[in-house]
Amino acid sequence: MSSPTSTAESVPTTLLSRLQQVVEHAGSHPEAAVCDLLRILQAEHGWIDDERLQLVARLCGISPVRVEELCTFYPLVLREDPGRHVLRICDSIACHLAGAPGLLRMAVAQSGVPLGQSNGHYSVLPHVCLGLCERAPAAFVDGKNTVAPLSAEALRQLLQGWERES
Ligand code: FES
CATH class of the missing domain: 3.40.30.10 (Glutaredoxin)
Incomplete structure (x- = not known):
């Protein structure tokens, strides 16, 4: 698992630990954890802002562009604030x-x-x-x-x- 060099400031430490556990569970295929991380972060925040997208990329050791591609593929992922x-x-x-x-x-x-x-x-x-x-x-x-x-x-x-x- 890649350790983030910095964390999303608005992501609580406990949530960050949970995300890291999900990535650890994915073993040698951290990209497999991307969807779970997006789901968890969206449940917490309501949508995936750039800060959270970057965090997922860092945790999974892949490029933000790749995470963005996955966000685009899955219609349940929201990249703009939808409101309440x-x-x-x-x-x-x-x-x-x-x-x-x-x-x-x-x-x-x-x-x-x-x-x-x-x-x-x-x-x-x-x-x-x-x-x-x-x-x-x-x-x-x-x-x-x-x-x-x-x-x-x-x-x-x-x-x-x-x-x-x-
Ligand atoms: S076409 Fe299947 S639920 Fe709308």
Whole structure:
């Protein structure tokens, strides 16, 4: 395992130890730990900023560009601050046919920002198949809960609830 020459200032020491353990567990293939490190850091911080990306690169002994490539490949990794809440609406084929495009347009209209951008409190993102095709259109809320099928009314209420929080 590579020892970081400096640590991300905002990453607590206990969390850093946990990350190092994950890398140690990957043995001679530290790159295999990248996704786990990104998942842990995103759970802690909400998204992967440049500081955390650099930390993952240092811990795994690979280039930041390689970590960035992996972040780009995995749609669950957020490289911009999404705000407090994230709604992912599946736009793969079954959900597309079941009305996802209309739901995405509705979410854009209600949030006031383009897909993938935060309105300061929440973000709405298109997402690949969530494995809930038989209950399309499907959504994934805050990385924890699925809603399927997602109705226009449920979407409106969800976003209104988030707007009341802000
Ligand atoms: S296509 Fe949307 S959940 Fe599978």
